[in-house]
Amino acid sequence: MWWNTLGLALREIRRNLLRSFLTILGIVIGVAAVITMVTVGRGATQAVSDQITSLGTNLLMVRPGQRMGPGRDSAGSPPFRQADAEAIALQVAGVRAVAPQAATGAVAVFGARNWSTVVYGSTNAYFTTNNWTLAAGRLFEETELRAGAAVCVVGATVRRELFGTQDPVGARLRLRNISCEVVGLLQSKGQAAMGNDQDDVVVMPIATVQRRLTGNLNVGTLLVSMDDGVDTERVKADLARLLRERRKLAESDENNFNVLDTKQLAETLSSTTQVMTMLLGAVAAVSLLVGGIGIMNIMLVSVTERTREIGIRLAIGALGHEVLLQFLIEAVVLAALGGLVGIVIATAASLALTSVMGVPYVFDPGINLLSFAFAAAIGVVFGYFPARRAARLDPIEALRHE
Known part of the structure; x- marks a missing residue:
């Protein structure tokens, strides 16, 4: 049953390729944005850490005055x-x-x-x-x-x-x-x-x-x-x-002197860039929700268009949960395809941006897997309502639908 249902879902996706592409576009952009932001941010964090380390190993910098940096009061010290x-x-x-x-x-x-x-x-x-x-x-x-x-x-x-x-x-x-x-x-x-x-x-x-x-x-x-x-x-x-x-x-x-520990400086700068990376990733993740809403809207349209098909299936003995599963799998497949395309685009964008910015490319399989899983989960969450609506259709009313 699972393979048959999957085959039906893929057939429907192939029948409307342009609409399917437009449906997953939000997921593609969301996944690509999240992975790119996190990857570039971690590359920047690594670059900061490496640059601080290049100043010296376990280095203390001692200078006159009570403060470091611009405006430090070394004149009277x-x-x-x-x-x-x-x-x-x-x-x-x-x-x-x-x-x-x-x-x-x-x-x-x-x-x-x-x-x-x-x-x-x-x-x-x-x-x-x-x-x-x-x-x-x-x-x-x-x-x-x-x-x-x-x-x-x-x-x-x-x-x-x-x-x-x-x-x-x-x-x-x-x-x-x-x-x-x-x-x-x-x-x-x-x-x-x-x-x-x-x-x-x-x-x-x-x-x-x-x-x-x-x-x-x-x-x-x-x-x-x-x-x-x-x-x-x-x-x-x-x-x-x-x-x-x-x-x-x-x-x-x-x-009347100050001591700067470069290790503490590295930890402070690294934690700051990590916070900024997570913030940018969270902002980019909003587009994943937008993509999920897009999937739900298209799936609702698909249910309306295929009302007679659903009625025929129910009339000849298909169970409600089988119809629900078919539409749910369509939504998950669309979201998963969007996730895969987004990962490919994110990899290319991350390589390009890290090269331009002069920071190392830090591949993190965790964020790639998490983004893909989140995209698939969005397919489940936003695809469930249209699928449930299809499964609850009255066969007689569905067959009368024009």
């Missing part, structure tokens, strides 16, 4: 010194590396080309804390760090803008009045979570930047990389206690 980084490395347990960082903007010049970039002054610990790896060349030697030598390591963007495809290692570029030898090239990291280009960077020994570019011994940021598995809160507490002692703060004084 004393800067750090390189000795602060050395004290943290020696006295705080669980710390893998500490890098003092002094930053300034400068125009890099090579031959007839120039490029405005950011110059960071630091030690070799900078490359450890920021998860940098070398594509070519070497890091700084101890003698270069102590003497403040005019050497630098450049990022991929600086290499592209100044040197093109040429190997920059061994070449000399000019930063203001400094002729700097390029000793290393960094592997590309791409765009950071905040939108800045991580590869647009020139790294020099901190003594060189302080003496010849900034003109002071100030350290704007301390980058603290922690060992895997350590208690982050304990390290942050020990770090704060040490810095308060070194900055001579009384017990009643608030910290």
Whole structure:
């Protein structure tokens, strides 16, 4: 009986292909929209997580002032010194590396080309804390760090803008009045979570930047990389206690520095993008309900058109539940076909959008199966009323129908 009923349902769908296509269009759009929104949203979440991770493994960023970000009140807070980084490395347990960082903007010049970039002054610990790896060349030697030598390591963007495809290692570029030898090239990291280009960077020994570019011994940021598995809160507490002692703060004084945990930042941003993804998915799911209403309307029209056929079936012995099953299967098949077409369209749209947005494509079989099951369920829910109406027709009245 099931196969016979399914065959009758498919025959009716084939007889009205255009109407069947228009009927499932709402389901197709709804399923495609839900899957696309969720897939792209999860790709964005993954991209944010990867970009935050690229800043450094278990990284704490310590800066003067009580707040982070634009408008932070660092003007009245004393800067750090390189000795602060050395004290943290020696006295705080669980710390893998500490890098003092002094930053300034400068125009890099090579031959007839120039490029405005950011110059960071630091030690070799900078490359450890920021998860940098070398594509070519070497890091700084101890003698270069102590003497403040005019050497630098450049990022991929600086290499592209100044040197093109040429190997920059061994070449000399000019930063203001400094002729700097390029000793290393960094592997590309791409765009950071905040939108800045991580590869647009020139790294020099901190003594060189302080003496010849900034003109002071100030350290704007301390980058603290922690060992895997350590208690982050304990390290942050020990770090704060040490810095308060070194900055001579009384017990009643608030910290005049702030500590940003990049892991917490990653979790916050990821949870935010996940909430937005679920919100967009819920909005898109409304079109599935619209598609279900469309199926119900068309099935009601179909019942009206086939009243005499239903009357004949009932008159020759068909049971009411068999007629109900036939129309219910038609509705479910239409909804399921819409779900399958929507999945195909969603896959193509997700691949295209993630490619354009530059985020990874994260295939989730769960959301695909859930969307398909929800589409089929909509066929059951919205197809039941027309099917029940067909099953309850009076055979005599149905045969009289014109």
